[in-house]
Amino acid sequence: MNALEITDLSVRYGRTRVVERVSLSVPKGRTVGLVGESGSGKSTIAAAAVGLVRPESGSIRVDGVETATGGAAARRARRRMQLVFQDPFSALDPLMPIGDSIAEALRATGRRWTRAERIARVRELLAQVHLDPDRAGERPGAFSGGQRQRITIARALAGEPSVLIADEVTSALDVSVQGAILNLLREVQQELGLSMLFISHNLAVVRYISDEVCVMRHGKLVEAGPTEALLANPADPYTVDLLDAVPVLGERMQF
DSSP states (O other): OEEEEEEEEEEEETTEEEEEEEEEEEETTOEEEEEOOTTSSHHHHHHHHTTSSOOSEEEEEETTEESSSOSHHHHHHHHTEEEEOSOTTTSSOTTSOHHHHHHHHGGGGOOOOOHHHHHHHHHHHHHHTTOOGGGTTSOGGGSOHHHHHHHHHHHHHHTOOSEEEEESTTTTSOHHHHHHHHHHHHHHHHHHTOEEEEEESOHHHHHHHOSEEEEEETTEEEEEEEHHHHHHSOOSHHHHHHHHTSSSOSSOOOO
């Protein structure tokens, strides 16, 4: 069974259809990269998956459960999917201590937490993303961009997801810290057995982190397949153009 299955998804903004009949799946414990230029519809798929955008048609299933239906099972399925946003500077309330931001996300587990349990869990999550748990009382302004992105990852993990959607999570960061965030995502994925949909316009980044790649252009999926096989022999001219834009090809990037 796939952890995330998107079937014939179409999304329209006004009169413009920005995603057209896209189908893709994320196998359990694997990372699927969704790559394409800005405006190709990648982030709209992420927004539709987590319920921020209403699809025109199609279905979204998490662990085999349709998320659009009513009832407790659909709510639980939606909670098992968590989104890490692109911009860590706007994703966090500047007036709220980071520990409180992470604690709020514990509600997605559907469990009741005592105050002591919340504090202990927040500390665990901060340690898991390699931040000092003793800084839980500090506000976002005390942290660098890379540290803030670690906080947003901790907040996503607080919901105990089976599927993590990472939407352009390195694009707002300095190149010097992008690799550290990618390695952190790979680390927590392996530790927790997560499945991940990794969205980026940067094919080199997608190549580094993904087991499979889906290539989008103008709201449509143009090709998909195992990462190295697809990039070694792309079938669509657009994928070739994306490859030509990568400075160094061949082996996976080393961060």
